Amino acid sequence: MTSTTFSRRNLLTALGTATATRVILGGGFPAIALAAEGDPMPPPLNIYGKLPLVSKVALSPDGSRVALVMNKPQGLVIYDVNLLTGKTAAATIESDKIRDLMWADNDRMLVVTSVTRKDAGRIFEEWFGLMLDVHANKRMQMYSYVSGVNYAQVFGSFYRVKMDGKYFMTAAGYKAPDAINMSGSQGSAATFSASLNKCLFAFDPGSSRSRRLDEDSKDIEDWVVAPDGKVIARSEYDDDTHLWTLRYKSEKGWKIIYEVKMDLDTPTLCGLGRDGRSVLLYMRSGELQNSYVELSPEGVISTPLDINGNVNSPIFHPTTFALAGFTNTAGIGNYTFYDPVMAQLPKLVKKAVGDIRAYLMSTSEDPLHVLIFVEGEGNSGTYYAIDFRKGGYKEIGQAYPDLPPEWVSEKKHYSYKAADGLEIPSWLTLPVDRDAKNLALVVLPHGGPESNEDGSFDFLSQALASRGYAVMQPDYRGSSGYGRDYTAHGYGEYGRKMQTDLSDGVRDLVAKGMVDPAKVSIFGGSYGGYAALAGVTLDLGVYNCAVSLAGISDIKAFMNYYRERNGFDGDGYGMRYWNRYLGDESGWNNISPIKHVDAIAVPVLLIHGKDDTVVPYDQSSRMYDAMKKAGKSVDLIQLKQEDHWMSREPTRIQAVETMVEFMLQHNPPY
Numbered sequence: 001m002t003s004t005t006f007s008r009r010n011l012l013t014a015l016g017t018a019t020a021t022r023v024i025l026g027g028g029f030p031a032i033a034l035a036a037e038g039d040p041m042p043p044p045l046n047i048y049g050k051l052p053l054v055s056k057v058a059l060s061p062d063g064s065r066v067a068l069v070m071n072k073p074q075g076l077v078i079y080d081v082n083l084l085t086g087k088t089a090a091a092t093i094e095s096d097k098i099r100d101l102m103w104a105d106n107d108r109m110l111v112v113t114s115v116t117r118k119d120a121g122r123i124f125e126e127w128f129g130l131m132l133d134v135h136a137n138k139r140m141q142m143y144s145y146v147s148g149v150n151y152a153q154v155f156g157s158f159y160r161v162k163m164d165g166k167y168f169m170t171a172a173g174y175k176a177p178d179a180i181n182m183s184g185s186q187g188s189a190a191t192f193s194a195s196l197n198k199c200l201f202a203f204d205p206g207s208s209r210s211r212r213l214d215e216d217s218k219d220i221e222d223w224v225v226a227p228d229g230k231v232i233a234r235s236e237y238d239d240d241t242h243l244w245t246l247r248y249k250s251e252k253g254w255k256i257i258y259e260v261k262m263d264l265d266t267p268t269l270c271g272l273g274r275d276g277r278s279v280l281l282y283m284r285s286g287e288l289q290n291s292y293v294e295l296s297p298e299g300v301i302s303t304p305l306d307i308n309g310n311v312n313s314p315i316f317h318p319t320t321f322a323l324a325g326f327t328n329t330a331g332i333g334n335y336t337f338y339d340p341v342m343a344q345l346p347k348l349v350k351k352a353v354g355d356i357r358a359y360l361m362s363t364s365e366d367p368l369h370v371l372i373f374v375e376g377e378g379n380s381g382t383y384y385a386i387d388f389r390k391g392g393y394k395e396i397g398q399a400y401p402d403l404p405p406e407w408v409s410e411k412k413h414y415s416y417k418a419a420d421g422l423e424i425p426s427w428l429t430l431p432v433d434r435d436a437k438n439l440a441l442v443v444l445p446h447g448g449p450e451s452n453e454d455g456s457f458d459f460l461s462q463a464l465a466s467r468g469y470a471v472m473q474p475d476y477r478g479s480s481g482y483g484r485d486y487t488a489h490g491y492g493e494y495g496r497k498m499q500t501d502l503s504d505g506v507r508d509l510v511a512k513g514m515v516d517p518a519k520v521s522i523f524g525g526s527y528g529g530y531a532a533l534a535g536v537t538l539d540l541g542v543y544n545c546a547v548s549l550a551g552i553s554d555i556k557a558f559m560n561y562y563r564e565r566n567g568f569d570g571d572g573y574g575m576r577y578w579n580r581y582l583g584d585e586s587g588w589n590n591i592s593p594i595k596h597v598d599a600i601a602v603p604v605l606l607i608h609g610k611d612d613t614v615v616p617y618d619q620s621s622r623m624y625d626a627m628k629k630a631g632k633s634v635d636l637i638q639l640k641q642e643d644h645w646m647s648r649e650p651t652r653i654q655a656v657e658t659m660v661e662f663m664l665q666h667n668p669p670y
Helices: 003-014 045-049 189-195 342-353 459-466 484-488 497-511 527-535 555-565 573-582 593-599 618-629 649-666
Strands: 020-022 054-059 065-072 075-082 088-091 098-103 109-119 122-133 138-141 160-163 166-175 197-203 210-216 220-225 231-238 243-250 253-261 268-272 279-283 291-295 311-316 323-328 357-363 369-376 379-387 393-398 411-417 423-429 439-443 469-474 515-525 546-549 604-609 634-639
Touching: 045 459, 045 649, 054 098, 054 357, 054 369, 054 379, 054 393, 065 098, 065 393, 075 098, 075 109, 122 166, 166 210, 166 220, 197 220, 210 220, 210 231, 220 268, 231 268, 243 279, 268 311, 323 342, 342 357, 342 369, 342 379, 411 497, 423 459, 423 497, 439 497, 459 469, 459 649, 469 497, 497 515, 497 527, 515 527, 515 649, 527 546, 527 593, 546 649, 555 573, 555 618, 593 618, 604 618, 604 649, 618 634, 634 649
Parallel strands: 020 393, 439 469, 439 515, 515 546, 546 604, 604 634
Antiparallel strands: 054 065, 065 075, 075 088, 098 109, 109 122, 122 138, 160 166, 166 197, 197 210, 220 231, 231 243, 243 253, 268 279, 279 291, 311 323, 357 369, 369 379, 379 393, 411 423, 423 469
């Protein structure tokens, strides 16, 4: 019995006589393809490389409709699905990079997209907000009708508010000061943003009308907005003075209620506190480090909030915007809830789906009408809309319906000790058809580096496990998610102990008899791509081969690019952030793989998106040239029109197929 069937049966049982319905879109979602009994053939690699069939799912404010993105043969399609009648409408937009999707009111959506733009030899990823009425096929771009804006970028602060009884959608953007006419500028917003004000506008989803909520020349990071559209607070950071400021809006205007001078690790303004008047801050340093606190309008800081486990992000009430709780990477059963109504959700969800891992994705304005994402026990991920108030549920769709559940490997958490005794948390995915003994291993470090893995479905590790590999994904020192002290262990250890943390994990699995030391390879993207190159240049004798996806090869060249791209004349916040990991510039060549090409003794595959705005393509092309010149075994795969995040399906499939084929050739599992 598949976990999807298991979940459906429990939902029916929990909701009594309520009707269970599967949402149908254009002929229906493909059923999960069950492999024949004893069939050893794994699914094709393109099944793993595809974008999820269904993503970006959200409930409308009244709970009657669902918005979602569906991956169709012709590209990404946005659907508006009426949960009551089953009526659907679809629309396409001129973008294959849909970054977010939410409801602006009960009829229209906000679609956040991005495009890659080249300007004066530099590449930028620019974000836009589009109001979309799918049924009427009407659309309006945010900021396109705002005076003083000639390039309608958005950078966040999305709130659905009600002003004078009508829904509006807020978004932050750039606007020329009233005294300056920018209409003649042809450059990108990244080029001339220093001369622009940051602003917050509210947009009518049904027209081109907009209202200015705030505007200032100060470097505003974010705003907090009340349900009626009034701006409550905003945070600012001055990169010249290193001063972080929190201002609170009163009847007399803006008032500074908190200010701190910080080179790095400034607080994060998250939203409203539990009482709807205070604001929620995440403190990243000082005595309150690693804690969430509430700051009153008078500037009084609360004691740290008591939160269960590994926190992911705060949850805010859908109508009051007050802090309602916190998510947890272990699933809704481990969430922290303060709101008494939402506090019922963990038990209700568990009763509905059992012990399988479930995450709260969104709610209607009734917090007991929810959208959840369920995965685990062979389920690669299924969306359900459940009305716990009235009873009834709708299965919206599966992320990877063509992936047989018996080929979804379990991803288990485990830990090991580094050479200096530091406990390294990690995740291990084992092949479904082999015993955990003398396996071939692929080390798959995450990007960031200040990021972390969790137990959720990962198409890369699953693709490798389907071909017989064990996959280790360590949260090496410097990773986030385990407290600031753990992250700080990585400062100055880029290419040093952050690297040996990976090979220490290999040695641990070898000592346990799970991995054959002669069958170990490394593959990663972004920082993980750097770690793959460092693994065969700086930490020798561990890996049979390496695959680097968008990895840094020359740190000094990358930092020069980063400085120029972000307009830093010298010591900017971003430069200080990188320096704390990299250490003194005098040592950068020592940890740059391109400076140690002669040490490489194994085959290397380089994969890089041509439109990568984070790590430029020349980091791989220059590494390729250096290895070729030195007579080393190397291949370079250019992903055309691809960014840093493998957003496009054709190139994502290309990367997965090429990477696995390379691994099978140079580090065969059998």
